[in-house]
Amino acid sequence: MSSARSALAAAAAVVALGGSVSLAAAQDSTRFPVLNHGRGAGEMLVVRSGNSAVVRYLYTDRNRGQRIEARYRFSTSGDVQQAELRQIGPDGAAGEPTVRYEVTGDTARLTLSGGRGGGRGAGRGGPGDGAAQPPMRLEPGTFYRLGGTPWDEALLARHALRQPNRTTRLLPRGTVRADVVAETSVRAGNETQRVRLVMLKAEGGAPSGVWLDDRDEFFATDVEWFITVRPGAESALPALRTLEVAWRNQQAEALAQRLTKVSNAPIVIRNGDVFDAERGVMMPRTTVVIRGDRIEAVGPAESIATPPGAQVIDATGKSVLPGLWDMHTHFQLNSQSTGTLLQLATGITTIRDLAADTDVGVSIRDRANAGKLVAPRTILAGIIEGPGAWAGPTDVLVRTEDEARRAVAMYDSLGYRQIKLYNLTHPDLVPTIAAETRRRGMLLSGHIPRGISVPVALNLGFDEINHAAFLFSNFFPDSLYWPTMRAYSAVAGIVAPNVDVDGAPMTALIDLLRSKRTIIDGTFNLWMGAGALTGQGNPGAPQYARLLKRLHDAGVPIVAGTDNNSGTTYILELELYQHAGIPPAAVLQIATINAARLMKDDREYGSIAPGKVADVIVVNGRPAERISDLRNLEHVIRAGRLYDPKELRAAVGTQ
Template identity: 35%
Template sequence: MCTAAIAAAAEQVERSEVLTMGTKAGFQEARYADDGSVRVHYELNDRGRGPKYDAEYRIAADGGIESLANKGVDYFKAAVDESYKRDGKTFRWKNASEDETRTVDSPAFYLSLNGTPEEFVLLTRALLQAPDHRLAILPAGEARIEKLTELKVKGKPGAKKVALYAVHGLDLTPSFIWLDDQQRFFASYSSWSSLVRDGYADVLPTLAKTQETQEKQQSEQRAKTLTEMLVRPLLIRNVRAFDPATGNTIEDAAVLVDKGRIAAVGKASEVTAPAVADTLDGGGKFLMPGLWDMHAHFFGQADGVLDIAGGVTTVRDLANNPPVLAERIKAIESNRDIGPRIIKAGIIDGPGPFAGPTKALADNEADAQRIVDEYAASGHEQIKIYSSIKPELMPAIARMAHAKGLRVSGHVPAYMTARQFVENGADEIQHINMLMLNFLFDKVQDTRSPARFTSIGEYGAGIDLGSPAVHDFVALLKRRDIVVDPTLSTFEDMFLGRPGLPGPGFAAIQTRLPLSWQRNIRSGSGGLPIKPGQEAAYRDGYQRMIDFVGLLFRSGVRIVSGTDGSGGLQLPRELELYVSAGIPPKDVLRIATYDSAAVMKRDKEYGRIAPGYVADLILVDGDPTMNMADIRKVRTVIRGDRRYDSAKLFSAIGIAPSP
């Protein structure tokens, strides 16, 4: 049914529910009135975070949006007040970050900075109505749509004929949406979180299987096109070979790779290659082991390409949908997808309104034992405890995990201090703010909500890193050999970004990204809702987190490099922040390679350029031991028996290669 027909109908109410890992986490209600207006309410609860919008749209005859008004709060509860109006060829919009007027001669569709899911449905219909199914997007970009397949499904309200569409141009990979035969919203699916029409949740597995088949076909084609299998020995010559374990660099070096491992390394005159070997002239560039992202959530279709393109050859996944992740690993290892080596860690949380996005919820020791056993049996190497676990249950979980040979890490549970977490069996702590909260327990104990961030902004600068309390705590971490996963880059724009004033996190790569990403970065979206007058406190609180990481390093506490974000894009910034904390660049590179491998007991095979080691290598056009920003200039990636061109990988997902 076309947009005009929908507008002419009597008011129709469409309600959908958000399911995160199968648990209801929100809903959307869209009301289509007979005057051409659409009123939408949308809300999501993600561990106390999540947007809540009330929007009204008026639809034009060509399917575009004639006007909109949207009020509410964004993911971090900052106020949203956005308006837009189209008058002929004049388009005007205003939000917390933008206030623009443009004259546009050709058809165009405006996308809100903070839009409801239903707005994407409106775009889908407009694209289907547009010539060539293609439209300019305001403020920037272009989108096109294609229909992929149809299905007949049956839910409690009855049978439906639904179609899967792919919208190209808005993200690194196509955005998928399911519509019914009247072009009304039916579902949007991902393995992490989905939105589905009320009464049809049981249909999601069928939709998932069909959609994942389409995604796999795209992944397989990328792998076939962009992967070069090393079927013969490869001599990499004319390079500067850096071994992070020793900190030494061999000038005019050669490295021989055979059957996915390093067969020889040394001065070019010392390394002899078989006559059948292929040769890669490194052009004097910097060769080092592949990077490790020790805090990943590997579920986006572009994640694997992003990681390899950015030189990340190993990740540790700290929470995911286990069956889906297992399939991704199989696809990558069989060369049906592109991606890093993945080490699995399983999350466990307690039930309640702030529970993490997982089905692994434990309220007692029996539940915890079952979950730990399942993770151990499925090849997970670590348990990540989350914020809603009862403090009294945490020691039992640690004992269970250790009995199975699993490491124990996590957020510090609410109503528990970081010291207590360590003393009761933790091996590692995720996020530097969790350590700082140890000294703010008199101000905040319930850290399940965004208070675990905002309290650092409000009070973090007052933590005296030279105090006896901090000294004693750091000594405990050192004595117990506790590992810290700081994720400084995750907090940077959260603490420093403001509406209209982007944080520095993506400044170095912003212009390389798709236009929709550039807009979000420029807008400063994603920052915490900071009250007027608190800007300096939040800036100083973030600096205290950086300083704390420097103190940990100088005190001999082990650090691993993790992003909790887009590893291939974000890890370089994480490493730059370690340098700003006072850690020498060579030590930072060791943290991101050999040290991370050692934490996961893989330092005998990974993280070095040495004979017998797995040939996970990156060729860098620069010298990150002198300038850490050069780590973004990855040109070639060797992942065992596979070779990749970084520029081609980035280009395949709409990102400009590093200059």
């Protein structure tokens, strides 16, 4: 949609709210660019007139993104009297409200009609979507967080900063505290602007940030893949990033000092049933001794003495397992104080990140592996993408063979162990990238670049495929382009329910995967959904389950990954494996020793054996019989450091 048409649409929305605005006013409205790693991805148009405002937030994120319109009407004191969220259609027109908030006197009313606007905090209305919520008494200083746009975050920050203790009560529930954590002066066009970073901490969530100017108006978003900024201030973003990174790093390291139990005493896990990942069997009534960051002894409980002064964990009747591996994660800057804690609280002691910003990934990896963060051990894979409107969230875009080689060399120099190719990487560059990764001893994985098939990718040098959906979209390549441009996931979602997974074409593909020893990082939780465990999964869930079982039975290597930054669906991923018919003990091997072997880390990790790094979990249950028992996690040990999962969850406000 053109900028002029967007401005006219916003002006019309202002009029609909009872305001008045001329075309000239619309043309003078503020257009905040939305940047994807420095590249234009869209805009946030803000049109204000009198007591009304309309915000149109549109940007492209690969084949998706945000298309939201927020409408506001304010009281004379500046309080929100009415607010709405609407989805913007392909023609640029806003639809009916999906969220509507309105104040009459001291009463607030909220109506949710489904299909909420996306984005951080969009339409936080609670249960009962699809109808008007019960009226709420509007206490002084309360605020409804409409969400969906960065401008709304600035509204909330400004409101909270003016409340006692900089804390405001949210409707319908919860509180938010605002803290100014950094201030600086930057150039914005021809002016020097004083700005400050306000962190908003809600109950049960990570702090989210927004930069405000000296009038408490929106200036820029915090560090994310997509950043919105005051027009003319784009050059200030590196300085703002440096300040935010320093604050978040300091907060995460302080949190680690508080939560990490430092002790020179040995740890003894006595009389548990230890999972022997190498053989896939349980060893009953076994004791494990940990000294420092290593496993010192493993053996029958009656034959292992407890060292003097040791901390003893009585594991009688419980299961003791190697730490779990999440092989598909995505760091954000705030992951180090939230997501990594939740990963450990799930029993995940090793993660593989597949697309973090380079500075964020390297920093978190190095500090996590040095024990300065509460985080799993981290392995990095570097993303390489091609140019285009649908390019992924990275600044590593390659157009030539020389650029491709330099990108691989850059990642290798930073200690990355794998390259992940993304959707728009040109097929002509794949052989060059494959040869360079092989020469450097790195793995090559990725999405299947548009224009080639799974078999071609394997023959060109792919070691691994990220996402099982490609095994379905592979058979319908024209559907990526016609009758409209679509992503592989959209195509797979349409065709998977109708694919005969036992038919000859899929059988031939599975045979090729087996012969190439291709690793499948399927992220099945994305495609099947939690409902698949009870027969209420996403369309195509039975086909994905059958594919999963066939891959396992054929001996195709499988790794378990979530495709998120907190591990919240990791146990579900493993439960889906058992649901598909993979024996629980084999599922545990996939989650531990098999992943370690595929990453060539099995000398140090992946099983409980003397001399190996002490990554160990204690579970109150029998996950070798019921994978869901992994949810009953009692202790996590990462490199000899003992953590209480309940304390980790409490530290980030979840239970």
